[in-house]
Amino acid sequence: MTTRWLTGILLLMLALLSGCAGLAPAPEQPVSDNSAVLTLVSAARADIADGKSDAAVASLERALRIEPRNPALWQELAKLRLQQGQYQQAEGLAARSNGWAGNNKSLRAENWRIIGQARLKHGDYPGAQAAFDKAAELAN
Amino acid sequence: MDSPFIKKFREFAARKRLRLFLLLLALLLSGYTLYLDLTVRAQFEGKRWSLPARVYARPLELYPGMKLRPEQLTTELAMLDYRDAGEPQDPGSYRRQNDEFTIMTRPFVFWDGAQPALQLRADFDGNHLRSLSDIKNDKSVTLARLDPVLIGGIYPAHNEDRVLVRLNEIPHDLINGLIAVEDRKFYSHHGIDPRGIARALVTTLRGGGVQGGSTLTQQLVKNFFLTPERTLRRKFTEMIMALLLEMHYSKGEILEAYANEIYLGQDGNRAIHGFGLASHFYFDKPLSRLDLPQAALLVALVRGPSYYDPRHHPERALARRNLVLQEMRDQQYVTQAQYAAARSTPLGVVEKAPEGTSLYPAFVELVHRQLRRDYHEEDLRSEGLKIFTTLDPEVQLAAEHALTTRLTQLEKARRLPPHSLEGAIVVTNTQSGEVQALVGGRDTRYEGFNRALDAQRPVGSLIKPAIYLTALERPDSYTLATLLDDSPLVWHVQGANDWEPRNYDKTFHGQVPLRTALANSYNVSTARLGLSLGVQNVIDNVHRLGVDSDLTPYASSLLGADSLSPMEVTQMYETLASGGFHVPLRAIREVLTAEGQPLQHFPLSVQQVVEPAPAYLVTSALQDVVREGTARGLDKYFSEDLHIAGKTGTTNDLRDSWFAGYTGDRLGVVWVGRDDNQPTNMTGASGAMTVWGAMMARLDPEPLVPPEPENIEQVSIDPATGLRADENCPGAVVLPFIRGSAPTETAPCAAPSPARSIKSWFQRLLE
Numbered sequence: 001m002t003t004r005w006l007t008g009i010l011l012l013m014l015a016l017l018s019g020c021a022g023l024a025p026a027p028e029q030p031v032s033d034n035s036a037v038l039t040l041v042s043a044a045r046a047d048i049a050d051g052k053s054d055a056a057v058a059s060l061e062r063a064l065r066i067e068p069r070n071p072a073l074w075q076e077l078a079k080l081r082l083q084q085g086q087y088q089q090a091e092g093l094a095a096r097s098n099g100w101a102g103n104n105k106s107l108r109a110e111n112w113r114i115i116g117q118a119r120l121k122h123g124d125y126p127g128a129q130a131a132f133d134k135a136a137e138l139a140n
Numbered sequence: 141m142d143s144p145f146i147k148k149f150r151e152f153a154a155r156k157r158l159r160l161f162l163l164l165l166a167l168l169l170s171g172y173t174l175y176l177d178l179t180v181r182a183q184f185e186g187k188r189w190s191l192p193a194r195v196y197a198r199p200l201e202l203y204p205g206m207k208l209r210p211e212q213l214t215t216e217l218a219m220l221d222y223r224d225a226g227e228p229q230d231p232g233s234y235r236r237q238n239d240e241f242t243i244m245t246r247p248f249v250f251w252d253g254a255q256p257a258l259q260l261r262a263d264f265d266g267n268h269l270r271s272l273s274d275i276k277n278d279k280s281v282t283l284a285r286l287d288p289v290l291i292g293g294i295y296p297a298h299n300e301d302r303v304l305v306r307l308n309e310i311p312h313d314l315i316n317g318l319i320a321v322e323d324r325k326f327y328s329h330h331g332i333d334p335r336g337i338a339r340a341l342v343t344t345l346r347g348g349g350v351q352g353g354s355t356l357t358q359q360l361v362k363n364f365f366l367t368p369e370r371t372l373r374r375k376f377t378e379m380i381m382a383l384l385l386e387m388h389y390s391k392g393e394i395l396e397a398y399a400n401e402i403y404l405g406q407d408g409n410r411a412i413h414g415f416g417l418a419s420h421f422y423f424d425k426p427l428s429r430l431d432l433p434q435a436a437l438l439v440a441l442v443r444g445p446s447y448y449d450p451r452h453h454p455e456r457a458l459a460r461r462n463l464v465l466q467e468m469r470d471q472q473y474v475t476q477a478q479y480a481a482a483r484s485t486p487l488g489v490v491e492k493a494p495e496g497t498s499l500y501p502a503f504v505e506l507v508h509r510q511l512r513r514d515y516h517e518e519d520l521r522s523e524g525l526k527i528f529t530t531l532d533p534e535v536q537l538a539a540e541h542a543l544t545t546r547l548t549q550l551e552k553a554r555r556l557p558p559h560s561l562e563g564a565i566v567v568t569n570t571q572s573g574e575v576q577a578l579v580g581g582r583d584t585r586y587e588g589f590n591r592a593l594d595a596q597r598p599v600g601s602l603i604k605p606a607i608y609l610t611a612l613e614r615p616d617s618y619t620l621a622t623l624l625d626d627s628p629l630v631w632h633v634q635g636a637n638d639w640e641p642r643n644y645d646k647t648f649h650g651q652v653p654l655r656t657a658l659a660n661s662y663n664v665s666t667a668r669l670g671l672s673l674g675v676q677n678v679i680d681n682v683h684r685l686g687v688d689s690d691l692t693p694y695a696s697s698l699l700g701a702d703s704l705s706p707m708e709v710t711q712m713y714e715t716l717a718s719g720g721f722h723v724p725l726r727a728i729r730e731v732l733t734a735e736g737q738p739l740q741h742f743p744l745s746v747q748q749v750v751e752p753a754p755a756y757l758v759t760s761a762l763q764d765v766v767r768e769g770t771a772r773g774l775d776k777y778f779s780e781d782l783h784i785a786g787k788t789g790t791t792n793d794l795r796d797s798w799f800a801g802y803t804g805d806r807l808g809v810v811w812v813g814r815d816d817n818q819p820t821n822m823t824g825a826s827g828a829m830t831v832w833g834a835m836m837a838r839l840d841p842e843p844l845v846p847p848e849p850e851n852i853e854q855v856s857i858d859p860a861t862g863l864r865a866d867e868n869c870p871g872a873v874v875l876p877f878i879r880g881s882a883p884t885e886t887a888p889c890a891a892p893s894p895a896r897s898i899k900s901w902f903q904r905l906l907e
Contacts, residue, residue, distance in 0.1 A: 035204070036203035036204070036205075036282050036283040039282045039283050043252075054738070054741050055252055055738075057741065057743055058251060058252055058729075058730070058741055059252065061572070061729075061743070061744050064571070064572065064744070065201070065572065066201065066203065066206070068569070068571035068805075069571070077744075089743075089745060089746075092721065092746040092747045092748055093746060095721070095746075095748045096746050096748075098752075099719050099752060099847050099849075100847055
């Protein structure tokens with residue numbers, strides 16, 4: 001029993017490592033072709049860099065009001081929530097992003113990584129494993 | 141004969157007595173003064189510094205490319221009291237030339253910082269804002285906001301009927317007018333104006349009655365003590381108190397207290413105190429939005445609110461207002477041109493005093509309730525918080541208009557007594573859960589019973605999507621094409637009467653496809669479906685969809701015997717409209733302190749509670765309701781390409797008429813019924829749905845095209861058998877299925893492709 005758990009945790013560590021590797025250099029496609037949305041997203045990123053995450057959330061929500069069906073915006077907010085330690089919100093927002101992502105596999109893979117990490121943080125190991133598997137499946 | 145010594149002693153004693161007397165007098169006087177000081181300060185402090193929370197609508201965002209009709213912008217500017225000016229120079233003015241707007245925005249402190257006054261040019265191209273630029277530096281603007289409409293306040297309980305204002309919210313014209321007419325030396329005297337008093341004294345001594353000569357400070361004191369007593373002693377007390385007030389407080393503080401205290405009119409047995417309330421009472425708008433002639437009229441009223449009452453004595457009021465304007469010009473507070481223009485303006489008083497000071501009391505009540513979860517009531521009523529809400533005035537107006545006009549039309553068409561019908565509406569954004577409009581009854585300014593929040597009514601068929609969701613979450617057993625049994629049903633319950641649900645058309649329909657049973661809202665097949673799924677499972681799903689109220693675990697719950705408020709129904713449908721996400725309905729975005737510091741942000745929150753695929757199937761079935769079912773009457777209002785999803789609800793004896801529906805951008809729930817719970821003679825389709833249609837038609841809805849989940853496939857089906865069809869099958873429909881759940885067997889009408897028929901032959905063999 002214990003060994004099974006240990007293997008599981010090892011597996012997860014691996015998945016996590018691969019997940020992390022995938023998170024950092026996400027290919028930078030413009031989030032939107034709407035300049036108002038772009039302005040708000042860069043304001044949000046600046047706020048995150050300044051540690052003003054509440055302001056960043058408000059800016060991203062403002063952007064979402066303009067483009068509620070933009071999966072990249074939902075993902076941006078999901079990442080921020082993950083960073084803030086709001087794991088349940090991060091998971092919900094990433095799932096929302098998935099809904100609008102259509103055939104954008106890299107975006108969906110990224111969402112599953114966010115979901116995986118969020119589940120990992122609140123102790124849902126099998127759920128995390130399933131999410132990382134999905135991410136890997138989409139990345140191939 | 142007294143000796144000189146005794147004489148001297150007597151003189152000394154007399155002097156001493158005099159001094160003693162004087163001393164006593166002084167003591168008495170200072171004691172009295174101290175008493176007056178305490179009294180007047182208690183009055184002053186008690187009425188000060190209790191600032192209500194201000195509630196604002198959402199600000200209108202402007203950015204190039206946005207969908208916005210020029211008329212929408214004009215409406216928004218009108219609600220904000222922007223002046224239509226030939227040459228917009230001052231903040232709060234604009235000019236429209238066909239499709240080009242020039243707007244001088246007002247500076248405003250938003251949650252994320254201040255936006256200074258901007259001089260914007262906005263060009264329209266049909267229904268879109270083509271370009272937006274800053275005229276001053278000739279640069280294009282990517283994003284700007286107009287200041288938000290002030291929609292109400294949360295007032296101190298003991299002073300419910302007052303609209304307290306801060307000095308900086310009082311228009312300069314009003315202050316200047318007051319000083320020009322009532323107290324020219326206000327900024328230089330110490331509470332009393334000796335020359336004025338001398339003049340008044342002379343008049344009084346000549347027997348002309350006690351009058352005039354009061355400074356603003358004295359008038360304020362007089363207003364603290366509401367008895368109309370007019371004696372010299374009272375006058376003397378007022379003078380002392382005025383002097384004392386000036387010792388303790390600044391001119392600004394005194395002016396602010398005056399502005400909130402002065403008596404300005406009577407509404408039945410309710411006294412109108414303060415310029416803030418008077419502004420609503422006479423002009424139905426906030427004080428900060430008054431223009432010069434309106435400010436001058438309020439100044440005119442100070443001298444005699446009933447004598448110069450603009451509703452009863454418009455000529456007197458007009459003459460007095462023009463006198464105020466004239467004084468302002470003579471003392472050079474306004475130019476000759478301003479004077480001439482203001483003088484020729486009509487009084488502009490609204491005919492009937494509005495019922496309350498909030499434009500949208502039902503929505504403000506929702507805001508208040510959501511705030512109470514996080515704030516002390518006392519702070520809300522006194523700290524001057526700024527509340528930024530989600531209300532969209534355009535949506536709110538469309539909802540109010542649709543409800544009030546349709547109810548009147550329905551009463552006429554159905555020969556119901558006038559004003560017997562009531563209604564409620566909630567409109568939200570399907571993605572964010574923001575409440576954009578809330579109507580609590582047909583008298584939209586009424587601050588009482590809020591039907592959108594508090595009317596608990598049986599929901600009827602509005603509950604059915606929860607049953608169908610429960611079924612469609614079991615793709616092995618149920619699909620949209622599954623045939624349901626709509627033959628007579630008798631449900632035996634021990635210790636209770638048998639339950640025999642009937643269809644609205646009083647017939648039974650045999651075998652019906654699942655989606656058709658929902659589209660036509662068949663009760664019998666739906667009840668049978670619910671019973672086989674288990675009543676408790678269905679109820680659990682109603683809760684999962686976001687309903688908190690308890691539901692009774694009886695079979696009749698399946699047909700909506702339980703009562704819910706329109707708001708709760710909205711929360712339930714929000715989950716369906718958002719594709720399976722629980723999105724708590726929010727009326728507030730941000731809270732700022734009185735000084736403009738961010739205090740709290742109410743974030744968007746989403747949680748997936750239903751898998752995307754079954755949620756997608758339920759929406760697809762609800763689109764069938766509108767395309768070919770009980771809500772097909774909506775084709776009077778909308779083109780088919782909008783693919784609207786909706787559900788009608790009707791209760792026993794036609795007492796309640798419901799409609800819940802969503803487009804690509806908004807969810808709306810409408811209830812129509814009677815407060816005395818008598819029949820309305822309307823179904824959901826003939827009542828509430830027409831209100832919904834009239835409302836949404838004004839809002840230019842987005843088509844509903846939900847994203848197709850990856851495990852959904854589209855399959856052609858023969859409706860009669862529920863089996864696979866091809867082009868040979870007349871009336872075949874393409875339906876979405878969760879992958880693997882579509883029938884494998886081919887309908888008799890379809891040309892048997894060898895491979896498929898062999899496959900199905902094998903399958904039959906195996907089954």
